[in-house]
Amino acid sequence: METRELRYFVAVAEELHFGRAAERLGIAQPPLSRTIAQLEHRLGVALLTRTSRRVALTHAGATLLEEGRAVLGALAAAERRTRQAATDRPCLVLAAKSGGSGEVLAKLLDAYAAEPGSVPVEVLLCESNTHVPLLDGRADVALLHEPYEPTTGLDTEVLHTEGQVAVMPSAHPLASRPRLRVADVTSLPEAARWPNGDGTYPDGPGLQVRSMTQLLQMISLGRAVAVLPEAVCAEKTEGLTTVPVVDAPLVTTVIAWPPHSRSRALADLVRIATGFAQVT
Amino acid sequence: METRELRYFVAVAEELHFGRAAERLGIAQPPLSRTIAQLEHRLGVALLTRTSRRVALTHAGATLLEEGRAVLGALAAAERRTRQAATDRPCLVLAAKSGGSGEVLAKLLDAYAAEPGSVPVEVLLCESNTHVPLLDGRADVALLHEPYEPTTGLDTEVLHTEGQVAVMPSAHPLASRPRLRVADVTSLPEAARWPNGDGTYPDGPGLQVRSMTQLLQMISLGRAVAVLPEAVCAEKTEGLTTVPVVDAPLVTTVIAWPPHSRSRALADLVRIATGFAQVT
DNA sequence: CGGTATCGATACCCGCCGGGTATGGGTGCC
DNA sequence: GGCACCCATACCCGGCGGGTATCGATACCG
Secondary structure, X not given: OOHHHHHHHHXXXXXXXXXXXXXXXXXXXXXXXXXXXXXXXXXXXXXXXEOOOOEEEOHHHHHHHHHHHHHXXXXXXXXXXXXXXXXXXXXXXXXXXXXXXXXXXXXXXXXXXXXXXXXXXXXXXXXOOOOHHHHOOOOOEEEEEEOOOOOOOOEEEEEEEEOEEEEEEOOOHHHHOOOEOHHHHHOXXXXXXXXXXXXXXXXXXXXXXXXXXXXHHHHHOOOOEEEEEHHHHHOOOOOEXXXXXXXXXXXXXXXXXXXXXXXXXXXXXXXXXXXXXHHO | OOHHXXXXXXXXXXHOOHHHHHHHHOOOHHHHHHHHHHHHHHHOOOOEEEOOOOEEEOHHHHHHHHHHHHHHXXXXXXXXXXXXXXXOOOOEEEEEEOOOOHHHHHHHHHHHHOOOOOOOEEEEEEOOOOOHHHHOOOOOEEEEEEOOOXXXXXXXXXXXXXXXXXXXXXXXXXXXXXXXXXXXXXXXXXXXXXXXXXOOOOOOOOOEOOOHHHHHHHHHOOOOEEEEEHHHHHOOOOOEEEEEEOOOOOEEEEEEEOOOOOOHHHHHHHHHHHHHHHHO
């Protein structure tokens, strides 16, 4: 299988529409149809069921979509890491959520920079999906938050575990409660909804938000309420009240990196991070 | 980057010889040279240093070789799993070392087959490198032995841990000792050597063996001595003596599978295996 | 020291394949 | 029943991948 075929198939499988997929790929529709048909013929497998009105994935197609995304990510990673290896100035790229764990991040960077033999660290801030740049090679190491982000296929070390709190305006009816449960918050009409991995929002009521700053602003305006890790309330609490949510899942901050990584700089950073975490 | 380019580069990087690599790929040497040069040009990176007498990998080339092998393995895996998904008769492929853990394997297969909703299991026996078919998609799940086989990038559950024993003819001078140390055995001239991952043998004295049956036969003939996990002596011990080796690393049998696996059948098999291991 | 064998690079040609436009055919909607 | 939408087919063209022939460099050997 050629990567061109795989890229084309992933585009069609994601769009479920040959015309839009072709446009996204910057080619015309007929060659795309032909390439997909060739791919199916070579594999000896039907990947898509197409009527003239609707395109749908077969079970095999869904499998290839999932596996193929991983392959394309690994390919992009190989390319980027090869280029990085060619520069004799080594450099680590660390991915982190822009909203989360700002203080931990600063301390980690300082502690690592003080290490003898340390290497420049570039920080890649993501609004969400911090694990993605790790899989496609844009980052060498990332700070992830379980259980919100998947860590399968990655090597990880736990840095920090914390409970979650409900964040709301001080004037909110629930603000005076000593503690809350998840159901108390999610049943509210102003409970916030986060996008799924594909950019769509889950069904149901509530505000649609894309980033932590957006969410905090909406809470300040009295338009939203959310359950968030304790650490976020360390920053912006003017006019806001936080109430512990006793049955919310614990949030674990982990440092994660791709398997097979054999870089001295990465090993140092992980060692600093874990040692640092135990001191805290 | 196209997979064709990657396949070509991996071949050259492994052979370190354009002519042999071209032969292996079934093409002539000039197009191969040209394709590698194009790849280097597109990446903007030198992958190989070539004189007219010697070809060597640059640091970037070594990186691309390692990452590229993983990508090609993932691609083969995607292809195989897609074909498998197209057959409505699901089937699990389990890889195991032909010599090792035969009894555990039989019990596991029986226990899983008795499970309601279980699926046919095909067993793929390997002489060594049981993890390879897992990475290139020929197997869905494997029994691996740490620390002999790498498990990075795989999800694992521990099944069994055991010590190691020295296996030798009953007439051997060391056979009467109550216990041994690793150095006692490896210093012997008849210590066996296993091939490296690439098929070459490490330097030094001692017999070169490729498989467990071959090794046991050589031991029976008085031509070899080896340090092996306890379980192997459960089978062939006629005329052989086993002596515990106190400082040999513990051998852990694990069941391993690729991350992201979401198959019901695989989850069942792992559950059976781990539950089964605790009973033992 | 010159002859030679080895090995990668270059030059050049050809056939195939990937991509383009034009068009057909099937299906749901008004 | 007309129409719009959308995937498939037909056909042409240019570029690229692969072939043969050959060059140039280097290590080895007599």
